[in-house]
Amino acid sequence: MSDNSNRDVQPSCATPVTRPRVITLAHGSGGRIMHDLIQDVFIGAFGGQEKAQRHDGAVLDMATERIAFTTDSYVVDPLFFPGGDIGKLAVCGTVNDLAMCGARPRWMSVAFILEEGLQIKTLERIALSMRDSADHAGVSLVTGDTKVVEKGRGHKVFITTAGIGSIDHGLVISPDRIRAGDAVVLSGDIGRHGIAVISSRQGLSFETEITSDCAALGNPVMALLEAEIEIHCMRDLTRGGLATSLVEIAESANMGIQIAESRIPVSQPVRAACELLGFDPMYVANEGRFVAFVPQTQADQALSILRTHGNSQGAELIGEVTGNMPTGVTLLTSLGTQRPIHMLSGEQFPRIC
Amino acid sequence: MSDNSNRDVQPSCATPVTRPRVITLAHGSGGRIMHDLIQDVFIGAFGGQEKAQRHDGAVLDMATERIAFTTDSYVVDPLFFPGGDIGKLAVCGTVNDLAMCGARPRWMSVAFILEEGLQIKTLERIALSMRDSADHAGVSLVTGDTKVVEKGRGHKVFITTAGIGSIDHGLVISPDRIRAGDAVVLSGDIGRHGIAVISSRQGLSFETEITSDCAALGNPVMALLEAEIEIHCMRDLTRGGLATSLVEIAESANMGIQIAESRIPVSQPVRAACELLGFDPMYVANEGRFVAFVPQTQADQALSILRTHGNSQGAELIGEVTGNMPTGVTLLTSLGTQRPIHMLSGEQFPRIC
Numbered sequence: 001m002s003d004n005s006n007r008d009v010q011p012s013c014a015t016p017v018t019r020p021r022v023i024t025l026a027h028g029s030g031g032r033i034m035h036d037l038i039q040d041v042f043i044g045a046f047g048g049q050e051k052a053q054r055h056d057g058a059v060l061d062m063a064t065e066r067i068a069f070t071t072d073s074y075v076v077d078p079l080f081f082p083g084g085d086i087g088k089l090a091v092c093g094t095v096n097d098l099a100m101c102g103a104r105p106r107w108m109s110v111a112f113i114l115e116e117g118l119q120i121k122t123l124e125r126i127a128l129s130m131r132d133s134a135d136h137a138g139v140s141l142v143t144g145d146t147k148v149v150e151k152g153r154g155h156k157v158f159i160t161t162a163g164i165g166s167i168d169h170g171l172v173i174s175p176d177r178i179r180a181g182d183a184v185v186l187s188g189d190i191g192r193h194g195i196a197v198i199s200s201r202q203g204l205s206f207e208t209e210i211t212s213d214c215a216a217l218g219n220p221v222m223a224l225l226e227a228e229i230e231i232h233c234m235r236d237l238t239r240g241g242l243a244t245s246l247v248e249i250a251e252s253a254n255m256g257i258q259i260a261e262s263r264i265p266v267s268q269p270v271r272a273a274c275e276l277l278g279f280d281p282m283y284v285a286n287e288g289r290f291v292a293f294v295p296q297t298q299a300d301q302a303l304s305i306l307r308t309h310g311n312s313q314g315a316e317l318i319g320e321v322t323g324n325m326p327t328g329v330t331l332l333t334s335l336g337t338q339r340p341i342h343m344l345s346g347e348q349f350p351r352i353c
Numbered sequence: 354m355s356d357n358s359n360r361d362v363q364p365s366c367a368t369p370v371t372r373p374r375v376i377t378l379a380h381g382s383g384g385r386i387m388h389d390l391i392q393d394v395f396i397g398a399f400g401g402q403e404k405a406q407r408h409d410g411a412v413l414d415m416a417t418e419r420i421a422f423t424t425d426s427y428v429v430d431p432l433f434f435p436g437g438d439i440g441k442l443a444v445c446g447t448v449n450d451l452a453m454c455g456a457r458p459r460w461m462s463v464a465f466i467l468e469e470g471l472q473i474k475t476l477e478r479i480a481l482s483m484r485d486s487a488d489h490a491g492v493s494l495v496t497g498d499t500k501v502v503e504k505g506r507g508h509k510v511f512i513t514t515a516g517i518g519s520i521d522h523g524l525v526i527s528p529d530r531i532r533a534g535d536a537v538v539l540s541g542d543i544g545r546h547g548i549a550v551i552s553s554r555q556g557l558s559f560e561t562e563i564t565s566d567c568a569a570l571g572n573p574v575m576a577l578l579e580a581e582i583e584i585h586c587m588r589d590l591t592r593g594g595l596a597t598s599l600v601e602i603a604e605s606a607n608m609g610i611q612i613a614e615s616r617i618p619v620s621q622p623v624r625a626a627c628e629l630l631g632f633d634p635m636y637v638a639n640e641g642r643f644v645a646f647v648p649q650t651q652a653d654q655a656l657s658i659l660r661t662h663g664n665s666q667g668a669e670l671i672g673e674v675t676g677n678m679p680t681g682v683t684l685l686t687s688l689g690t691q692r693p694i695h696m697l698s699g700e701q702f703p704r705i706c
Contacts, residue, residue, distance in 0.1 A: 021472065022473060023469055025503065027501045040473075071513070073500045113428060114376045115376065116378055117376060121374070145426050154507055154508065154511075160515075
């Protein structure tokens with residue numbers, strides 16, 4: 001990444017912005033502007049109710065058992081891309097949010113908003129993909145809804161899934177549990193989903209086809225928990241990419257995180273595509289990658305476990321929690337310099353998920 | 354309703370249709386075509402997984418407790434209408450689906466799909482309305498998501514809520530529990546939501562403003578359960594109206610249901626508006642009305658309980674389950690004749706909820 005640092009730095013520059021009064025595409029970016037919107041409008045309105053808003057899901061105490069509950073809408077364009085489709089994404093994305101809460105994914109709801117004129121065979125293909133993905137992830141699709149809007153008032157298919165998972169252990173997994181010295185483990189190479197979608201949308205082709213990393217992460221996460229790895233925090237690296245996820249965690253925890261550029265796996269085709277398109281892989285969306293914060297003493301064991309699972313066989317130790325002075329995320333570059341990392345600012349590309 | 358029976362009959366005529374290959378607005382109607390789509394595409398793909406598809410939600414056995422789980426998308430146009438808005442609707446609709454499962458509404462997720470260009474003050478107004486509705490219904494909004502699509506690829510705001518409720522009793526509430534002799538109790542006057550939305554959309558005004566019945570039904574339902582009314586089945590009367598809901602239940606149960614036209618409360622303004630617009634109130638959507646099937650011996654007690662709650666003070670006994678020969682729904686008209694009732698066929702009006 002060091003050889004295109006000018007372009008790399010660009011999307012991460014935090015420039016002061018006047019808060020807009022209308023919704024812009026950047027509000028869907030996963031970056032700073034979306035965070036401001038959630039803070040200003042939703043936290044403002046929902047207050048304490050929306051207490052789990054800043055995490056991937058809500059952990060709920062029932063009388064005798066803890067469950068996790070999460071939702072996401074999927075508006076990816078195009079509907080089908082190398083390595084996945086909106087249906088697979090809608091199942092895996094919600095499975096992953098549950099897994100990030102340390103929950104075993106159990107049940108899922110599916111709500112469709114269809115645009116008048118959609119080919120029903122397209123919908124069938126998506127539904128079958130959802131079923132396959134749900135079977136593979138061991139989650140049951142148990143309830144649903146369908147709405148239709150007029151042509152030009154929607155776009156083909158939007159899907160919203162919600163998921164419930166059961167929590168069978170006593171760990172509390174949350175940004176405020178990270179501690180100085182914790183190891184930061186990344187589950188595999190980054191940047192594939194974003195590049196697969198954007199190149200598919202724009203009709204670009206590369207020498208080597210780049211396929212999305214879209215995958216369900218329930219199994220590797222359950223394996224970590226079963227081995228009694230004391231996971232402090234996990235986060236899947238969707239909109240805003242690795243950089244934004246780490247900044248969110250550092251800000252929530254009021255801690256410093258240092259990661260080493262040389263340890264972050266980026267495939268050669270993704271690196272080349274990013275250079276061509278002017279993107280920094282650190283900010284590109286993933287749909288099958290996560291970071292886990294674990295005690296340094298368990299880092300090697302966690303890596304070994306992750307590497308036995310297909311979806312996390314490229315796991316690497318990429319950094320550590322440095323303490324609370326200074327706070328924020330620092331990248332140790334391949335040149336040996338240190339560079340502060342910010343959230344995605346503005347819009348990288350819309351409708352990536 | 355007898356004096357405009359020609360127009361009334363029209364939307365309920367079940368004409369044979371060739372199954373379309375593209376999505377039409379009728380696929381969102383809640384009527385026969387939507388049912389066919391669910392049967393052909395979703396049940397086909399999801400198979401046994403989607404086992405709760407034909408009910409309002411899924412009832413899930415956890416290790417020690419039963420919970421209900423449901424989802425709905427809301428695409429109502431316009432966003433604000435007399436008596437409610439999309440936010441109130443999104444909270445009440447999901448609360449009501451939980452209540453219809455006999456569950457105490459507990460937690461809700463909220464996912465927004467926003468169109469680029471939406472005024473943020475509009476979103477704030479909706480979020481505050483959701484908060485008020487959630488407070489009133491005693492449900493907590495605990496997790497959420499926001500996506501943005503380009504101008505012309507969505508329409509202002511779509512909201513998808515999912516809800517979890519806890520089931521604290523041993524009853525199984527389901528269409529296949531209804532029995533010959535069961536009383537059919539309707540919780541209030543019908544047709545207000547549909548007429549309020551359509552007149553607001555079309556800029557129609559009537560001498561008396563018709564406000565939506567949009568309301569959360571958790572409290573009256575919990576009151577029935579606390580009084581140990583042995584509820585066999587409940588259903589809220591949304592898209593497709595009273596007629597479609599009753600036909601769905603009769604078909605699921607393979608039973609006959611007879612209702613008396615003279616006992617079905619329809620306000621004078623709604624009746625007049627329906628005559629003007631050519632609608633049958635039996636097919637017009639409601640958002641705060643439900644039917645309950647209870648043993649005949651408990652019908653009076655159930656009515657008394659419902660009438661003590663603001664949202665069901667107009668409750669009436671409208672009919673009974675006649676047994677399994679013949680099956681289906683029969684309307685005893687004000688003229689003393691009997692008329693079979695069918696599901697809504699085709700589209701009445703789109704984007705009513």
